[in-house]
Amino acid sequence: MTQQDQKPSRSFAGIAGIVAAATLISKIFGLVRQQAIAAAFGVGAAATAYSYAYVIPGFLLILLGGVNGPLHSAIVSVLAKRRREEAAPLVETVTTLVAGLLLVVTVAQIFFADTIIDLVGHGLEATTRAIAIQQLRIMAPMALFAGLIGIGFGTLNAANQYWLLSISPLLSSITVIIGIAFMTMQVGKDIIKPEYALIGGMVLAWGTLAGAILQWLVQLIVQWRLGLGTLRLRFDFKSPGVQEVIRIMTPATISSGMMPINFATVLYFASPIPGAAAGFNYANLLVQTPLGIISNIILLPLLPIFAKLAEPENWDDLKIRIRQGLLLSAVTMLPLGALMVVLSVPIVQVIYERGAFKQDATQLVSELLIVYGIGMFAYLGRDVLVRVFYALGDGQTPFRISTFNIFLNAALDWILVGPFGAPGLVLATVGVNCSSLLMLLWLLDRKLNGLPWREWSVPILGLTAGSVVAGVASYGTLVGTQQLLGKTGLVVLLLQLCISGFVGIAVFAAIASWMKIPEVNIFTSRLRQRFLKK
Incomplete structure (x- = not known):
């Protein structure tokens, strides 16, 4: 909506704070959900089947129903240029179009569920395969609700409603x-027995579908109250606003769709490895929880700045801001990744090891977490550079790189799964992210008539070395506390984790402060202002 239709807009820092707080709450509930799944099902048939059945519904929920997804971005960009009274007809027409297309996708998933599971999980054991097929048929309607949720996100974002956007995903959790919890009360400790795997699988599928429906209903109620569209069917598909949404949404959807293709490739190679698919979910959540929060804090304030500096006469300032984004990514992700590498076992033990989640599962997930930790900076740095290309009006370059990475990811999976097993598949993903980061930097160097490579690389290499030293200090502290306190007991593990993590962060902070990097000083200054303001 145009400015006269809105309340005064919040500052970028204020928006980032709201999103970060809501995202933190949502991520905490997501972590609790994974803890509950781990305790109830470990890496058994129910959890493993769920990992495969969730591939397409989960992909659509993230792609179409996620914040910053193509539907969300398209709706925001179009509604921001129009008056409030134009919003409801446009939203209702887009909803009619998207819902019609996604109903077809829903029906296709139901009828071809067995074929889909066989494609992404070619080596699944018979019981696990049967559970996955039933789970996929139950969760198939999530395709429809993903689209409706994405439209709701965009509509509410255009109306300056940020809190609900970031916190509503916790409803699925x-x-x-x-x-x-209900199944545990009915079955008790027998929940871990193989004969309850089918029931557990159905609980996971129905619970996930119910969460998506609830998330949509909450959004819909707010939309109705704001007068931003109802469930009325409209077929004015040729209207300028709807055509603009389609033009923005289509290429963004194709580009974003590369990510789940890569993940499906990983699952294909992982299917013969017992428990690997469930292990990926557990380890990935441990990485995505802090990564999602920090990426919002860094990217949200920088995105509009990149866009304002997109003209050639502003490229010197743009390069300064790109350096800022990369160094803030380095100063947060490098030490965090180092701690995840050296403290992977106690982290997994504290968060997951209870109930059906035993020592063998801890070993698998901790190995995966080590490799994920190595690649955290490349993941966030790549996202910073992709946003720069979008700000420059170049969506084709990230798309071409994503297309190339599909083949690179498959090749690396094939090469690395043999010698390294499941961790080799994560290592392939890290390799793809590093490749993307380097290709984006090289192409950006050509696009912006040169980048100050030395000014960027020297502090990042210094922070990398500092994170290694911090990791060694943290690991040494862990070994020392284990000799004093032992290695068993939740309280003991939690204490060791806190002490070792604090030592690692303190060492890295001292090294980063000694390096006197301006971006680090700005970052710490903002943290002090945020937390010591009162």
């Missing part, structure tokens, strides 16, 4: 937790 809550419904799954409630389902597992």
Whole structure:
């Protein structure tokens, strides 16, 4: 909506704070959900089947129903240019179009569920395969609700509603937790027995679907109250606003769709490895929880700045801001990744090891977490550079790199799964992210008539060395506390984790402060202002 239709807009820092707080709450519930799944099902048939059945529904929920997804971005960009009274007809028409297309996708998933599971999980054991097929048929309607959620996100964002956007995903976590809790009350400790795998799988599937429906309903109620569209069917598909949404949404959807193709490739190679698919979910959540929060804090304030500096006469300032984004990514992700590498076992033990999640599962997930930790900076640095290309009006370059990476990822999976097993598949993903980062930097160097490579690389290499030293100090502290306190007991593990993590962060902070990097000083200054303001 145009400015006269809105309340005064919040500052970028204020928006980032709201999103970060809501995202933190949502991520915490997501972590609790994974803890509940781990305790109830470990890496058994129910959890493994769920990992395969969730590939397409989860992909659509993230792609179409996620914040910053193509539907969300398209709706925001179009509604921002129009008056409030134009919003409801446009939203209702887009909803009619998207819902019609996604109903076809829903029906296709139901009828071809067995074929889909066989494609992404060619080596699944018979029981696990049967559970996955039923789970996929139950969760198939999530394709429809993903589209509706994405439209709702964009509509509410255009109306300056940020809190609900970031916190509503926790509803899916809550419904799954409630389902597992109810099953546990009915079955008790027998929940870990193989004969209850089918029931557990159905609980996971129905709980996930219920969460998506609830998330959409909450958004819909707010939309109705704001007068931003109802469930009325409209077929004015040729209107300028709808055509603009389609033009923005289509290429963004194709580009974003590369990510789940890569993940499906990983699952294909992982299917013969017992428990690997469930292990990926557990380890990935441990990485995505801090990564999602920090990426919002860094990217949200920088995105509009990149866009304002896109003209050639502003490229010197743009390069300064790109350096800022990369160095802030380095100063947060490098030490965090180092701690995840050296503290992977106690992290997994504290968060997951209870109930059906035993020592063998801890070993698998901790090995995966080590490799994920190595690649955290490349993941966030790549996202910073992709946003720069979008700000420059170049969506084709990230798309071409994503296309190339599909083949690179498959080749690396094939090469690395043999000698390294499941961790080799994560290592392939890290390799793809590093490749993307380097290709984007090289192409950006050509696009912006040169980059100050030395000014960028020297501090990043210094921070990398500092994170290695911090990791060694943290690991030494862990070994020392284990000799004093032992290696068993939740309280003991939690204490060791806190002490070792604090030592690692303190060592890295001292090294980063000694390096006197301006971006680090600005970052720490903002943290002090945020937390010591009162």
